[in-house]
Amino acid sequence: MTHSLERFPHLGRRALLGGALGFGALAASRTRAVAAPLTRAIPSSGEQMPLVGLGTWITFNVGRDPAALDASAAVMRAFFEGGGRMIDSSPMYASSQDTVGYGLRKLGRQDAVFSAEKVWTSSTEGGPQQIEESRREWGVQRFDLMQVHNLLAWQEHLPRLQAMKREGRLRYVGITTSEGRRHDEFVRIMEREPLDFVQVTYNVLDREVERRILPLARERGIAVIANRPFREKALLRALADKELPPWSADIGAASWAQFVLKFIVSHPAIVCAIPATTRVDHVRENLAAASGPLPDEATRQRMADYVAAL
Amino acid sequence: MEGWSSYALSDFLLFSPQTYFRQFALINEAAMPLPVLLHALAAALLWLSSISTPRRGRIVLIGLAVLCAGSAWLFHWRSYAAINWIAPWFAAGFAMQAALLLFSGAAGGFKSDSPSRAGTLLARGVAIACVILYPLQAVVFGRPWREAELIGISPDATALFTAAMIVLLRPSRRRLLLVLPMAWLVIGLLTLKTMGAPEVWTLGALCLGLLAATIAGRKDRAADRSAPAPGD
Numbered sequence: 001m002t003h004s005l006e007r008f009p010h011l012g013r014r015a016l017l018g019g020a021l022g023f024g025a026l027a028a029s030r031t032r033a034v035a036a037p038l039t040r041a042i043p044s045s046g047e048q049m050p051l052v053g054l055g056t057w058i059t060f061n062v063g064r065d066p067a068a069l070d071a072s073a074a075v076m077r078a079f080f081e082g083g084g085r086m087i088d089s090s091p092m093y094a095s096s097q098d099t100v101g102y103g104l105r106k107l108g109r110q111d112a113v114f115s116a117e118k119v120w121t122s123s124t125e126g127g128p129q130q131i132e133e134s135r136r137e138w139g140v141q142r143f144d145l146m147q148v149h150n151l152l153a154w155q156e157h158l159p160r161l162q163a164m165k166r167e168g169r170l171r172y173v174g175i176t177t178s179e180g181r182r183h184d185e186f187v188r189i190m191e192r193e194p195l196d197f198v199q200v201t202y203n204v205l206d207r208e209v210e211r212r213i214l215p216l217a218r219e220r221g222i223a224v225i226a227n228r229p230f231r232e233k234a235l236l237r238a239l240a241d242k243e244l245p246p247w248s249a250d251i252g253a254a255s256w257a258q259f260v261l262k263f264i265v266s267h268p269a270i271v272c273a274i275p276a277t278t279r280v281d282h283v284r285e286n287l288a289a290a291s292g293p294l295p296d297e298a299t300r301q302r303m304a305d306y307v308a309a310l
Numbered sequence: 311m312e313g314w315s316s317y318a319l320s321d322f323l324l325f326s327p328q329t330y331f332r333q334f335a336l337i338n339e340a341a342m343p344l345p346v347l348l349h350a351l352a353a354a355l356l357w358l359s360s361i362s363t364p365r366r367g368r369i370v371l372i373g374l375a376v377l378c379a380g381s382a383w384l385f386h387w388r389s390y391a392a393i394n395w396i397a398p399w400f401a402a403g404f405a406m407q408a409a410l411l412l413f414s415g416a417a418g419g420f421k422s423d424s425p426s427r428a429g430t431l432l433a434r435g436v437a438i439a440c441v442i443l444y445p446l447q448a449v450v451f452g453r454p455w456r457e458a459e460l461i462g463i464s465p466d467a468t469a470l471f472t473a474a475m476i477v478l479l480r481p482s483r484r485r486l487l488l489v490l491p492m493a494w495l496v497i498g499l500l501t502l503k504t505m506g507a508p509e510v511w512t513l514g515a516l517c518l519g520l521l522a523a524t525i526a527g528r529k530d531r532a533a534d535r536s537a538p539a540p541g542d
Contacts, residue, residue, distance in 0.1 A: 061325045063392035065332055094324045094393050278326075 036083040037290035040271050043221035044172070044196040049114065051265040051290035053086030054079050054283065055227060055276035060089070060096035069102050071278060076103035078280045080112050082287035088199075088225065088274045089138075090118040090149050091130055097137040105139050115140050116197075116225070116274075118176060120149035124156040131164075145197055147174040151182055151189070158193060172196035178227055180208055187212055195222050202226040202270065203235060204263045204307045214269040223271035226264045230275060235260060242310050251299060252292030257282070261289035263303045266296075320504050325393045327505040331448070333389045335456040337463055341384055348380045348462025352471055353441050356434075359478055364420055367479050371415030374472050379408040380462035381469075390465075400494070404465065407472070407490040410483075419482035429477065429527030436474040436519045440467050443512070451508050466502075466513050469494040470520065477523050488524075495520075 039048035054076070062068035076087070089096045097117075104110050117134050119127050135143060146161050148154040154175060161173045174197030177186050190198060190213070198217060200209045203226070217224045230236045239256040253259040257275070264273045275286045295303060338345050355373040358366050382404030391397040444467040445458040461467045473491040476484055495517050502510035 058324060058326055061393050062329050063325075063333065063336075063389065065329070065336055068329065068332065092324070094395055 035291045037287055038265075038294070040265075042172070042196065042223045042271055044223070049223070049271050050083055050085050050287075051270070051272060052084060052261060052287050053088060053114075053116070053225070053272045053274040054084055055274035056087065056089040056096040056100060057093055057227075057276050058232070059276040059278045060099040061094045062099055063095050068278075069099060070106075072099045073103040073106045074280050075277060075283050076100075076109070077107055078283045079287070080107065080109050082284055084283075084287055085112065085114040086116055086225075086272050086274065087113050088116040088227075089134075090120055091134055092118070092120045092149060097134055101137045101139045110138075110140050113140070114145070115143045116145040116147065117143045118147045118149035119157050119161070120152055122153045124153065127153075127157050127160055142169050142171070144170075145172040145174055146170050147176045147197060147199055149176055151175060151177060151185060154189065158189075162194070172223075174198055174223075174225075176200070176225075176227070180206070183208070183213065187216060190216050190220060190222060195220075197223045197225060197271075199225040199227055201228045202264055202267070202273075203229050203231060204260050204304055205231070205235065207304065210267070214267060217269045224267075224269045226270050226273040229261060229264050229273045230257065239307070239310065245306050247299075247302075250293070251295045253289070255285060257285055258289040259303065260307075261286060262294055263300060265290060266294040266300055319500060322396070323501065323504045324395075327507045329393055330501075330505065330507075331453055331457045333385070333393070334448070334459055334464060335454065337384050337389050338456055338458065338460070341463075344380075344384070345460045345463050348377060349441070349445065349460040352377060352461035355475065356437050356441055359434075359437075359475060362420075362479070364418055367420050367481065368415045368418050370475060370479060371411050371481060374475055375408040375411035375415060377462040377468050378404050378411060378472060381465050382408060385463050385465055400465065400497075403490050403494065404468075407487075410487055410490075411472075414481050414483050414487060420480055426527040429523045429525075432519055432523035432526060433474045433477040436516050436523060437471055437478065439516055439519070440471040440474065444470075447509055447512050465494055466498040466509075469498065470513070470516055473520055474523070477520065477527060480527075 037050040037052055039050050041048055060072050062072060079087075087100055089100055091097065104113060115138055117131070117138070119131055121127060121130050131143070131146060146164070148157045148161070158173070158175070161170060164170045165173050174195055175186065175189055175193075176199035177183065178199075178201045180201065186198070186200075189195070198213065200213055202209050202214075202224075206228070214224060216222075236256055239260075242256075244253065244256065244259060248254075248259055251259075251262055253262050261273055261275065264270055275282075277283050277286065351373055355370045358373075359370050382401045386397045386401035386404060391401065440461055444464065445460055448457040448459065449455050459467050461471045469491040473488055473495070476487045476491070481487060495513070499510060499513055499517065502513060
């Protein structure tokens, strides 16, 4: 294994105490979870982050449907029980923020979440108002990470986010893009601005970021979040009827989802991949990809070649 | 702005097909019996239009205004807006269509030339399909019957029915009255196609029927105009 990885210390301590001291039913239910996910440090702070998070694009936009809201809360419960922390959303995702807020309030886990949000407005003045609305919808005291969504009006938003960070109203600042949009400009911003995080599309087929963005992130000490790990299900659908290679067991991948996620999070620049799902079994499966062995560089190349050949 | 131009249509499809169709179940449940009454109103309007008189035509236009207002309020504003932040604009479009229909119904005025037989048949066929087939497609495509798309709620069914009835009735401001329903049908088709929903085939086929009805009507009227008058 080539990467420096640490266990999620918070859950580890909880498990240890729960087991050794015979804590109550609540602690026991939380320690039932599978092995805590592997973590990687956020370069700008050293804070450890579980390698698999939870995206909300499409899956959490359920409107006012009570059944779907409860189903999303169940996904979040499984996510937290499995040691997950980062949940990512955006004002662009319609009711997804309300759904996250509903889940956090229902589960009482506002303190457990690493809240990753975005500002998405071309209005210079509208940014702070949008961030405040998002904060109210989440029901958190402050966001951990605020990102400029798809670089929209980044020249106006970034200075403001940096100021909010200095005032302690945010912990981290970042920018996002997806599906290869505006990478040249993205790189220029990474080179010039003091960023804690960048978010890009990265998976076993979408590897363009390996060329410039991921090496630059390592060089500049910027944490990378990988979005669209499954190309919004399309990748898993395409792989569904294909055989996993026999050597996938060597890296602990029991499914295509785990195979793809292990490829992503084994890149040393990636701090968190954020697959979105509506299913409890899938969130558990995704989190399990952040445990056990991770592929080394040679195996990663073999994985990419294997999928490309299918 | 460069930021906006980098988006594709699929980027603005913020919900899954399950969530989209689930909106119909939620509305049908919450607003019952209103959705059934609105659909029954559509059936009654279709029956009324079978005998073409100016008075009946005006009643039908006012009835269509009620259906468009129903879809604007119950679907776009109260339900769809929760999962799609563009929906309030759609609600405004449907409300505007309701106002246009109401004005047109109050003002009256219908084409007095003989209607095209082919155009009439096709338009009536599309309207009948909206009343009978559209609610059934939920079950046909494996969804729960509670998700039935009823006229007066479903924007696709409402726009299609409204457009077919306008082609059928031939009110004097026909082109103006067709603009918004036709625009919605394009949006509806793109939404279903981007979601990969099989319902796109039903809507697509009925849109073709509507288009054929419009073209047939125009061709027949052109032929009427060029034919020699009796006694020439």
